[in-house]
Structure formats: structure tokens, C-alpha cells
Amino acid sequence: MNKRISIQDILQKKHHQKIICLTAYTFPIAKILDEYCDIILVGDSLGMTVYGMSDTVDVTLEMMINHGKSVMRAVKKSFVVVDLPYGTYEESPEQALESAQKVITQTGCDAIKIETSRQMVATAKFLVENNINVMGHVGLMPQSVRKIGGYKYQGRDEKSALEILETAKLLEEAGVFSMVIEAVPAVLADKISASLKIPTIGIGASENCDGQVLVIDDLLGLNQEFKPKFVTHYASLAGEIKLAVEKFCEDVRAKKFPAKGNLV
Numbered sequence: 475m476n477k478r479i480s481i482q483d484i485l486q487k488k489h490h491q492k493i494i495c496l497t498a499y500t501f502p503i504a505k506i507l508d509e510y511c512d513i514i515l516v517g518d519s520l521g522m523t524v525y526g527m528s529d530t531v532d533v534t535l536e537m538m539i540n541h542g543k544s545v546m547r548a549v550k551k552s553f554v555v556v557d558l559p560y561g562t563y564e565e566s567p568e569q570a571l572e573s574a575q576k577v578i579t580q581t582g583c584d585a586i587k588i589e590t591s592r593q594m595v596a597t598a599k600f601l602v603e604n605n606i607n608v609m610g611h612v613g614l615m616p617q618s619v620r621k622i623g624g625y626k627y628q629g630r631d632e633k634s635a636l637e638i639l640e641t642a643k644l645l646e647e648a649g650v651f652s653m654v655i656e657a658v659p660a661v662l663a664d665k666i667s668a669s670l671k672i673p674t675i676g677i678g679a680s681e682n683c684d685g686q687v688l689v690i691d692d693l694l695g696l697n698q699e700f701k702p703k704f705v706t707h708y709a710s711l712a713g714e715i716k717l718a719v720e721k722f723c724e725d726v727r728a729k730k731f732p733a734k735g736n737l738v
């Protein structure tokens with residue numbers, strides 16, 4: 475049996491080995507990714523990739539718990555982080571603790587992630603003090619897209635860059651074990667990674683982050699129309715699926731499926 479990756483393993487990777495993190499939302503994908511990932515993130519990006527929502531704002535705790543359970547059934551090795559969705563942790567540290575405890579006890583995951591502006595530092599600290607493993611998330615915070623008016627790179631001017639850097643340092647002091655840095659200029663991501671003892675996981679940030687995360691659907695090219703600058707499609711699965719389904723249709727019409735071997 476594989477040994478599960480621990481927080482200590484993740485912390486030790488800083489300066490030694492890049493941390494590989496991918497999202498997974500379901501059993502079959504988590505089963506494949508488990509061999510390759512240090513961290514599997516059950517991201518609230520599932521609102522878009524699985525449920526076809528236009529952003530993550532309407533994702534519920536129930537959805538996160540159901541997908542967290544599905545992923546946990548498959549995982550033997552990776553460290554699993556589940557996102558707390560919008561509206562389940564911002565009100566008070568107590569609300570955040572209640573949501574985090576629900577997610578952890580019902581899924582068995584290892585940690586939760588929250589989107590962490592400076593106002594969320596006290597909440598992160600409270601969670602850590604109550605034995606919750608917390609991953610932070612700075613830079614572009616997708617749960618705020620309606621407020622900030624879209625998916626925009628953050629920290630482009632000196633003032634906002636400094637705010638993100640300071641927040642990252644405060645989060646480290648608060649006890650988060652690692653941090654996603656999303657959609658900021660590479661120089662800022664490099665400064666944050668160099669300033670922190672905990673590992674940083676970049677997305678649209680810098681190759682110098684301690685690890686990288688991608689949404690699995692983007693890596694696999696499941697939605698060919700969605701290709702922001704920071705995404706590389708490592709496969710074109712949408713095309714592969716279309717070809718397979720076209721072949722199935724052809725075979726059914728030509729009575730080649732089911733074949734003799736498919737029948738009793």
C-alpha cells in the first residue's frame with residue numbers, strides 16, 4: 475500500500491523538488507492522478523468544469539463534500555485539499571470552523587483551502603489554532619470575480635503588489651502550510667516565494683513557485699474554447715471523445731456494435 479503524503483513531506487519539498495498539484499472532482503480522474511500528484515485539489519472550479527456555471531460563486535458546501543468524498547475513495551497517496559466555497563467562511567472565524575469541520579469529517583480530506591485577502595488572516599489563524607490544515611490563496615481570488623469585474627491579473631501596481639506580499643507573509647505567520655498564488659506578475663510571485671518558508675503553488679504566476687497547480691480539464695483540453703494564457707493543453711481530449719463517439723454512432727448504424735464478442 476502507498477504511504478499518504480503528509481504536510482511535513484510537502485513542507486520539505488521547498489527548495490528541493492517541485493510540488494505537483496492538480497484538481498480532481500471525481501473518483502476515476504482522482505484514481506489516475508493519484509500516482510503523479512503530491513496534492514490533489516478538489517477545487518470549487520468544479521462549479522464551472524462539472525456544473526457549467528459561469529463562475530464559482532454559486533458552488534455549495536454540499537457539492538464540495540460530495541466531490542470530496544468521491545475523490546477520497548480513489549486516493550491512496552496524494553495529500554487532498556478541498557476548497558471551502560463562497561459564503562461558507564467569510565462571515566466569521568466560527569462559521570469557517572464549522573464549514574471546515576464538516577468538510578474534513580465528512581470527506582476525510584487532509585486540508586481545506588480558503589481565498590485569503592488580508593481580512594481572512596484572522597480566520598486562517600483561528601482555523602489553524604483549531605487543528606485545521608489550511609492552504610491560503612492570494613492574487614486573483616475567483617470567488618471575488620463578480621466584485622472585481624472579471625478574471626483579471628492582480629498585483630500589477632506597486633500598492634496592490636505590496637498588499638498581496640504583506641498578506642502572504644501574515645498568512646504564513648497565521649500558520650497556513652502552503653499558499654496558491656494565482657494570476658500575478660512573475661516578479662511578485664518570485665518575491666512571495668522567496669520571502670516565505672512555506673511552499674507556494676503557482677497558477678498563472680511564475681515557474682519559480684515551489685509547485686504548480688492546473689485545473690485538470692484545462693490540462694486535458696476538455697474544453698477547447700477555454701485557453702487562457704497560463705494554460706497549456708497537454709492533450710486534446712475533447713477531440714478524442716468526439717472521435718470515439720462518432721465511431722460508436724457509425725458502428726451502431728452499421729450494426730457493427732454490439733459485435734459477436736459483445737453478445738452471449
Ligand code: KIV
Binds near residue numbers: 515517519687
Ligand atoms: O478551484 C480551483 O480549481 C482552484 C485552483 C485553480 C487553484 O482554486
